[in-house]
Amino acid sequence: MEDHGRMMQALSGMTLAGHSVQGAVTLPLPHIHDGTDADGRKQDIGNILHQIMTITDQSLDEAQAKKHGLNCHRMKPALFSVLCEIKEKTGLSIRGTQEEEPPDAQLMRLDNMLLAEGVAGPEKVGGAAVATVAAAAAVAVVNDNSIEHSDYRAKLTQIRQIYHTELEKYEQACSEFTTHVMNLLREQSRTRPISPKEIERMVNIIHLKFSSIQMQLKQSTCEAVMILRSRFLDARRKRRNFSKQATEILNEYFYSHLSNPYPSEEAKEELAKKCSITVSQGGGSTITVSQVSNWFGNKRIRYKKNIGKFQEEANLYAAKTAVTATQAAAAADNSPTTATSGFQMKDEDFQLDADDSKNSLLTSMFTVGYHTPCYQSDRIQ
């Protein structure tokens, strides 16, 4: 910003210099401190105002002719080169030499990080087909172990999109502004001393400005990614116990399907919906099906490891299920309900006798030794 101010100052300074040299509009400057009478000054000011007011009365041709005359003056090139030289020496146009290398290292770091996070990468490849980018975004993030959380992906894609649109905007604005300034300076160089070197320097300054803006964009994008990451990892680390109700529903299913405690994908979805295991993940999102899978994985292994410990729990849920089943059966006009009817035995270790599976729920569930053989078997492990 400071540089910008300096730039504008330099530009305005040059403009003034141009005018005074050019002398096409020779406005007598008011001498404010010469100590003469106030009337004289008033007259001077009056003159200036008059000239300003009548400036538009001059015909365009007349002005053009004057301009042309000045441009064609034989001394003009020499005068311009001298003035350019003076400008160089006075340091009006010396700028940009001091601000060069430092941002490079940081810029590289930012670029690398954006690339690693999949924000900056695939977009550039192959001339960017939008669909490909979207598809790539969905896959590219899996670079970091198991970060494939859909929310994480969605948010990262969002960041990517914003980043790319902003970057494009900046690039466009930069080239537009550069050509505009170049045209302006080239135009002005006919009437005031501007060397090509100076134009080049100005273009460099503009590029520096825009690249620093781009760096800010990159930096804030990196920050956004880091925040997203940390939030996601925090959510992963923070374990929230499921509600009592949810645990009950899962346990009910587990013990009533003890013969084959492997819920199908649909069953998992159903269970997830039923107990609405919405462990707070920051954005209020749910990973319920995988949570159900985790729960069953843990439950199977822990039950198997220590059946004795779970026996009481098993009986409790068996009784509970039996009660509900009885009620359901009564309501359903004595239609026989079997707990295992819809399940295929997948693992031999969990398998019941064929007779058992045909038993009614009531008889089977109230038999204490009903489940244990499934896991007690030495075949396990």
Next chain:
DNA sequence: TTGCATGATTTCTT
């Protein structure tokens, strides 16, 4: 503070 319970993650197996 400690020890157990429990949800999540990682690694290995099928």
Next chain:
DNA sequence: AAGAAATCATGCAA
């Protein structure tokens, strides 16, 4: 790819 087993990390009651 799904599940088993091991392990980690946190929650929670005593």
